[in-house]
Each structure stands twice: as C-alpha cells, then as structure tokens.
C-alpha cells in the first residue's frame with residue numbers, strides 16, 4: 009500500500025519523504041477515502057495531508073513531483089470516485105484552506121471554502137448573485153476545477169482570476185481565459201493544476217436560491233449518497249433522459265443503483281463498493297450506446313491511482 013523505496017519514490021527514502029511531508033502539513037496515514045467522499049466509497053489513501061496555508065500546497069506538490077509520488081487534490085469529495093484498493097500516493101485535502109474576503113464587486117475565496125458557506129457570508133451583506141449555485145455540495149476549488157453549474161450559469165462565468173500552483177510548485181495568477189473553462193471542464197481538471205483561491209465577480213443578477221433548491225429537490229435524490237450527475241449531457245440531449253429511455257431507472261449492481269428519481273444519479277444504497285459503481289457505470293454506457301449510438305462521457309472524476 010505505501011510507496012516503497014525504489015518502487016514509487018525516486019531519490020528519497022519513504023521515511024525522509026514522510027518527514028518532509030509532515031513539515032508542510034498534518035499527515036494521516038492509511039486514511040479511508042470513503043469518509044471523505046459523498047459516494048461514501050473508496051479505500052485508504054497512503055498519505056492524506058491537510059495543508060493550512062496555500063503555500064504549503066506548492067511545497068507538497070513539489071515534494072511529490074520530486075519523489076515521483078502520485079498526488080491528487082481533494083475538496084469536498086462530491087464529484088469523485090476512489091477505487092476500493094485505495095490510493096497509493098498523497099491526497100491533498102483543501103479542508104483547512106478556508107477564507108473569504110469581500111473586495112468591492114469581488115470575493116476572494118480560498119479553495120477549501122464550501123459553496124454553502126460562501127453563499128451564507130454573501131447573504132449577510134445582501135448579495136444573492138451566486139445563489140444559482142445553491143445546493144452544490146462542493147468547495148470553491150472543486151467547483152472551479154469542474155466548472156460546476158446549473159442551467160442558469162456556471163462558476164467559471166464568475167471567475168475573474170485564479171491563484172494556482174504552477175509546474176515549479178510556485179503560486180501563479182491565471183486570468184479567466186487561461187483557465188480554459190468549458191462544460192464541466194477546465195485547465196485545472198484537464199491538467200490537474202491545484203487551485204489555491206479564486207476571485208469571483210459578485211455584480212451579476214440576483215437569484216432566488218431557495219426556489220432553485222426547492223425545484224432541484226423535486227427532481228433530484230438530494231438526500232441519498234451520490235456524486236450528483238454521473239455523466240455529462242451530450243450536445244442537445246440529457247444523459248438522464250437517455251438512461252431512462254434505455255430502461256435503466258432502478259437498475260442495480262450490488263448496492264449501487266440508478267436513481268428512480270433522476271436517472272443520471274447513481275446511489276450508494278449503503279455498503280456499495282467502488283467496483284459496484286464502476287460496473288454500473290459501464291453497463292449504463294453500453295446500454296445507452298446500444299440503444300442510441302451515443303457514448304456518454306463521465307462528469308464525475310474516477311480516480312485510478
């Protein structure tokens with residue numbers, strides 16, 4: 009499970025690697041990823057680290073690169089699927105990187121801040137322009153990486169610039185164009201660039217978050233364990249409609265099930281394995297392809313490790 013000298017680590021012993029890692033942040037060994045994902049599945053990460061300031065993320069990434077240890081950044085874990093066998097490298101949690109600074113028509117938000125927490129803070133000063141994001145259970149960093157959104161808009165549409173870790177492990181500022189936002193995609197997702205913070209515009213139109221959330225609760229299984237929509241909508245269609253039309257609503261593999269309420273949600277009924285969910289994903293893709301000749305693309309991030 010742990011990276012061993014010569015196998016995964018290059019030029020540094022596992023003891024030295026751990027020592028250097030623990031100088032940058034709290035390190036937990038063999039941390040179960042099921043506890044850090046909304047699916048509630050996934051085995052142990054070899055190292056789970058909790059940096060408390062943005063510069064530490066650069067240090068950790070630099071250490072991992074130097075030792076050829078795989079690493080991944082994790083927000084609220086609301087759009088990821090870790091394997092049952094776990095992750096043989098470093099999971100960098102943004103849990104402790106939280107903070108919001110309102111600066112005129114902008115908010116500077118640290119990556120680990122939950123969207124819900126940001127909305128509450130903005131409501132206190134009478135700002136409702138981000139309320140279209142109500143009910144998205146992720147962090148600001150995860151949302152920017154995924155360009156999360158709803159039909160009303162995406163978080164990428166609000167980004168002015170992003171502080172990220174560059175290839176030298178240093179902090180760099182990326183303007184909106186450099187972020188390459190696309191449908192549930194960005195430079196950060198494509199190239200696994202860690203986001204430290206984002207500057208978001210606050211001067212858009214106001215939304216009624218409560219009404220949007222109520223509407224969403226009518227059509228989505230929000231109280232069950234899931235990672236939201238599993239597949240991206242193909243151009244001009246909806247993945248949920250295709251899955252339902254392929255007769256897969258309620259289809260189960262082990263304790264993983266295609267939701268009856270919204271067919272683009274896969275639910276962990278309790279005790280599902282990551283393998284159950286992956287098998288169900290494969291079946292859904294195959295059946296939809298057979299029925300409609302459309303190959304669904306994943307929206308969630310499947311971590312291989």
Ligand SMILES: Cc1cc2nc3c(=O)[nH]c(=O)nc-3n(C[C@H](O)[C@H](O)[C@H](O)COP(=O)(O)OP(=O)(O)OC[C@H]3O[C@@H](n4cnc5c(N)ncnc54)[C@H](O)[C@@H]3O)c2cc1C
Pocket residue numbers: 046080081082083084085086087088102119120143144145146147148149150151152153154155156157158196197200201202203204229230234235236237309
């Ligand atoms: C019930 C439910 C409803 C949902 N509804 C919606 C919805 O309406 N619209 C929508 O778009 N999504 C929705 N989602 C999906 C999910 O909440 C969003 O994609 C969310 O923004 C992911 O944020 P996170 O912090 O949980 O990211 P994680 O799941 O932790 O990570 C997702 C990806 O982002 C990367 N990432 C995370 N943090 C960073 C960072 N700081 N820097 C760089 N990369 C990072 C990860 O490496 C991973 O590739 C829903 C999920 C659930 C469970």
